[in-house]
């Protein structure tokens with residue numbers, strides 16, 4: 001009988017990357033818990049990890065051969081012809097690297113593939129979970145923190161280390177969480193990345209737009225693009241073919257996402273219109289400028305001692321144009337950022353723009369909307385359902401939005417062209 005403590009793991013393929021830290025011993029229990037939950041487990045180890053626990057221990061516990069080396073002549077290479085390091089990337093439903101040393105994190109962040117484990121990670125097509133464990137100073141080093149930020153922006157899940165006594169005798173963050181916590185986290189990631197969007201084409205817009213005033217100045221807004229990028233990442237992990245049309249942002253592109261960069265509302269409009277026909281789901285998370293200068297000066301505008309004014313024209317409302325052009329089968333989702341009378345305004349937009357659902361965020365909620373890694377959203381459907389969600393990570397908010405879209409079974413009641 002399988003344990004019911006981690007219901008999402010039954011029948012799942014979990015690849016485990018073990019790297020060289022003192023906490024490798026905890027991973028023996030992790031393998032046992034994963035097996036108890038009904039998962040199939042394949043372990044890959046770095047050479048440093050084998051200094052702490054032998055591959056034999058992990059192959060006995062996982063009941064599968066352990067892969068250490070890329071080279072067939074090596075005594076630790078896999079002799080199992082059916083599973084090479086690259087195949088693990090295709091075989092796995094999720095991959096967990098734990099404990100992840102600062103060295104392995106740097107390798108993954110920068111795309112090195114010098115051993116079997118890092119090569120497998122480059123060929124991965126499933127969620128990657130990293131559980132760092134290291135000494136306090138290594139954890140706090142800007143290189144480690146920047147590498148983790150880079151991995152997070154590409155869509156990796158990072159299970160933060162716990163605080164406590166470290167092998168070095170120092171006290172602080174750096175301890176690998178207990179096996180139960182690790183397995184619980186893997187279970188949660190598997191739960192929020194079901195492959196329910198396979199073969200679905202999803203079109204997402206993200207970020208602000210910049211409307212040029214002259215060659216060096218523009219009108220923009222404070223959108224970071226994080227919500228749209230989280231949606232793109234979440235949809236790709238659920239198996240969708242994702243096209244992300246991004247305004248000027250500084251974010252890395254999530255894995256398996258096709259990205260088209262644009263600057264202005266007009267360029268975003270044109271890119272969206274060129275892509276919309278083939279999309280099954282369209283989510284407009286971009287904060288598109290509503291006004292742009294009538295003309296952009298060819299030369300830098302000179303400073304004068306008098307007041308100046310800019311003449312503005314309204315930009316195309318992309319979402320509204322989509323509402324007119326969409327088919328019954330397509331799902332169309334917009335965002336609304338409001339400061340007052342939030343619900344009323346969002347509902348008006350939902351109807352006016354002929355959407356299936358609108359995602360409301362308010363600047364009044366702490367930790368919500370522009371720039372934050374978290375959001376507080378309310379989902380409002382054309383059918384009249386209103387669901388307010390608590391403060392959560394933008395990836396989790398994205399997962400909620402995608403699940404709500406999946407539940408929108410009935411074609412919308414608005415008029416449609418075909």
Ligand code: C5P
Pocket residue numbers: 205265284285286287288289290315316317318319320333334335336337349
């Ligand atoms: O009307 P408002 O701009 O508040 O509506 C927000 C929604 O409309 C967002 O989904 C945004 O991406 C979209 N929008 C658009 N084109 C514009 C302005 C907003 O598609 N010009």
